[in-house]
Amino acid sequence: MIKKTLGLGVCAILATLSSAAFAEGKIVISNWDGYMPKELLENFTKETGIAAEMTVHATNEEIMGKVVASGGKGYDVLFVSGQFGEALHKLGLAADLDHGNIPNLANLYPEAMKLSHDEGLKYSVPYAWGTTGLCYRSDVVTTAPSSWNDLLKPSDAVKGKTTMLATDRWLMMPALLALGYSINTVKEDEIAAAKAQLIETKKTLLTYDDTTFYQKLVSGEASMVEAWDGWCNYGIAENAQIKYVIPKEGSDMWVDTMVVTSASENKAAAEAFINYVLKPDVHRWVAENILYKVPNKAAMDALDPKLIEQYPNLGLSPSELLKFEQLRDLGEGQKLWSKTVTEITSAN
Amino acid sequence: MVVSRRIVLTGPGIAWIMALLVIPCALLLVNSFFERGIYGGIDYIFTFENYARAIDPLYGEIFWNSARVAGITTLISLALGYPAAYCIALSPKRRQMALLILVMLPLWSNYLIRTYAWMVLLNGEGLINRSLIGLGLIEAPLPLLYNDFAIITGLTYAYVPFMILALFSSISKLAPELREASTDLGASPLMTFWRVTFPLTLPGIAAGCVFVFVLSIGNFVTPDLLGGGKRTMIGNLIYDQFLTARDWPFGSAIAAIVIFIMMALLTLQAVLINRRDRDEKTV
Numbered sequence: 001m002i003k004k005t006l007g008l009g010v011c012a013i014l015a016t017l018s019s020a021a022f023a024e025g026k027i028v029i030s031n032w033d034g035y036m037p038k039e040l041l042e043n044f045t046k047e048t049g050i051a052a053e054m055t056v057h058a059t060n061e062e063i064m065g066k067v068v069a070s071g072g073k074g075y076d077v078l079f080v081s082g083q084f085g086e087a088l089h090k091l092g093l094a095a096d097l098d099h100g101n102i103p104n105l106a107n108l109y110p111e112a113m114k115l116s117h118d119e120g121l122k123y124s125v126p127y128a129w130g131t132t133g134l135c136y137r138s139d140v141v142t143t144a145p146s147s148w149n150d151l152l153k154p155s156d157a158v159k160g161k162t163t164m165l166a167t168d169r170w171l172m173m174p175a176l177l178a179l180g181y182s183i184n185t186v187k188e189d190e191i192a193a194a195k196a197q198l199i200e201t202k203k204t205l206l207t208y209d210d211t212t213f214y215q216k217l218v219s220g221e222a223s224m225v226e227a228w229d230g231w232c233n234y235g236i237a238e239n240a241q242i243k244y245v246i247p248k249e250g251s252d253m254w255v256d257t258m259v260v261t262s263a264s265e266n267k268a269a270a271e272a273f274i275n276y277v278l279k280p281d282v283h284r285w286v287a288e289n290i291l292y293k294v295p296n297k298a299a300m301d302a303l304d305p306k307l308i309e310q311y312p313n314l315g316l317s318p319s320e321l322l323k324f325e326q327l328r329d330l331g332e333g334q335k336l337w338s339k340t341v342t343e344i345t346s347a348n
Numbered sequence: 349m350v351v352s353r354r355i356v357l358t359g360p361g362i363a364w365i366m367a368l369l370v371i372p373c374a375l376l377l378v379n380s381f382f383e384r385g386i387y388g389g390i391d392y393i394f395t396f397e398n399y400a401r402a403i404d405p406l407y408g409e410i411f412w413n414s415a416r417v418a419g420i421t422t423l424i425s426l427a428l429g430y431p432a433a434y435c436i437a438l439s440p441k442r443r444q445m446a447l448l449i450l451v452m453l454p455l456w457s458n459y460l461i462r463t464y465a466w467m468v469l470l471n472g473e474g475l476i477n478r479s480l481i482g483l484g485l486i487e488a489p490l491p492l493l494y495n496d497f498a499i500i501t502g503l504t505y506a507y508v509p510f511m512i513l514a515l516f517s518s519i520s521k522l523a524p525e526l527r528e529a530s531t532d533l534g535a536s537p538l539m540t541f542w543r544v545t546f547p548l549t550l551p552g553i554a555a556g557c558v559f560v561f562v563l564s565i566g567n568f569v570t571p572d573l574l575g576g577g578k579r580t581m582i583g584n585l586i587y588d589q590f591l592t593a594r595d596w597p598f599g600s601a602i603a604a605i606v607i608f609i610m611m612a613l614l615t616l617q618a619v620l621i622n623r624r625d626r627d628e629k630t631v
Binding site: 059061062064065068087090091163166167168202205206207208209219220221329331332334335337338339341342343345346 | 385410413471572578589592
């Protein structure tokens with residue numbers, strides 16, 4: 001009798017557990033830390049009844065490594081930059097999306113459907129987008145920079161007080177743009193010309209820096225840095241003398257996207273999550289709290305105009321943004337790029 | 349009976365080393381003979397290409413530069429660590445534990461935080477430069493950060509405790525009678541140190557130097573933060589291949605070469621020490 005009760009009890013527990021796992025369809029989301037509202041998951045679960053859990057990754061490369069190694073098992077939604085979404089899709093690790101489950105795609109700007117890495121958003125949905133330019137102290141740099149050459153061939157006044165981004169794609173970009181080449185070039189002569197310039201530029205740099213460059217502007221250690229617009233805004237928030245400019249040779253257009261893994265057992269739930277993020281009030285939070293532009297027209301229209309006054313680059317229109325080339329996965333060209341970057345960073 | 353006890357006692361240790369050292373290193377070696385997939389990942393096609401790429405002089409120079417930075421760090425650590433270890437070993441037993449805890453205390457806080465602390469101290473607008481300018485000793489800030497000086501300072505700071513611990517265990521084992529005998533026979537303190545203490549603590553010196561050198565040459569956080577990314581060390585190179593370039597096979601090949609060089613050096617060191625011990629016994 002006791003045995004039987006125990007057996008029934010175990011069955012009941014197992015049944016509860018499995019129904020929790022299947023019926024509610026718990027989804028796992030991996031995102032950069034602090035890149036979405038803390039209460040977003042809770043509200044999402046309240047509204048949809050879908051349980052959700054968040055894990056964090058520090059970089060695209062980190063989550064990419066995990067997903068490539070595991071085939072994506074254990075993850076449902078990933079936040080990655082466009083070119084990484086592209087690589088995941090080419091590797092068969094990102095699932096095609098059912099737009100019927102994501103009606104809020106209608107909130108996006110029409111331009112957001114025309115991303116070069118994923119025309120028509122077949123497998124990725126943009127979350128935030130922006131540019132890379134020069135972020136500088138207008139009280140120290142008296143003539144405002146207007147060209148990438150102001151960074152690559154700095155005047156004596158800013159020599160030794162500039163930084164460049166350390167990740168390969170953005171480390172090479174200023175020289176490629178200044179020389180008029182594509183930011184995705186894999187032509188050896190173009191890469192070599194950019195390399196020669198960057199080795200010269202290295203002698204004038206304070207550092208290569210991906211994480212603390214805006215703090216260096218605030219402290220006065222640096223006067224002009226290569227920066228992502230959203231990060232420059234963090235500097236502006238601390239010192240109103242800090243300004244952001246897109247050089248005349250242009251910028252890249254970076255996009256952070258949401259993709260659903262092919263390994264997801266809860267694809268519909270994952271799509272419901274993406275749909276939830278695209279709600280105007282949810283997506284507006286991103287612009288207001290992390291000071292990034294979002295590709296959501298309904299959200300951007302509702303943005304406090306004072307915020308755009310304080311951070312002018314938030315006001316860049318999607319059509320202006322789309323003039324810039326998007327970073328793409330380099331494929332076989334990656335080997336040439338990484339060797340070139342090593343040659344630059346190890347040059348004396 | 350003895351055999352089974354030996355297995356029981358060494359089993360957990362061997363299992364630990366197999367699972368967390370031997371198998372991962374073997375996987376690394378295997379991966380180094382495959383191709384990088386076009387979009388990252390590994391294509392299981394056998395190739396020597398990664399090794400052919402790795403023997404490029406570019407990477408040899410990076411290895412040489414890393415060895416130079418690690419070597420200088422090791423020498424400075426030895427110069428700073430030996431007197432410290434000597435003093436601790438000769439201090440009264442009841443104070444030794446407290447002093448050793450002080451040596452290890454910095455290791456209780458996070459490595460990154462300690463590295464950032466050096467950035468606060470050394471940067472152009474930092475504590476040291478501000479103070480020197482404030483005192484009127486210098487006019488423009490000294491370039492203390494984002495160069496080899498900063499990297500070596502950071503590495504020495506981080507690894508000198510390992511040097512002190514290795515030297516302490518060697519010096520404290522030294523019988524005081526040996527030094528007394530040397531003095532009684534008329535040797536000056538300096539000669540006693542050079543002819544008695546120093547040679548007998550060589551195993552500790554070797555152990556400490558190996559610790560500091562190996563830890564320094566593989567470090568990638570310090571060159572990144574204190575070197576401002578302007579000095580690529582071998583650790584950065586491997587890190588970049590795995591993470592930025594997503595070229596695991598090539599990263600594995602470089603790592604495998606570094607492991608082989610380090611193993612060769614460690615074997616050489618062990619052989620030299622063994623020979624010395626044997627020579628001493630025959631004398």
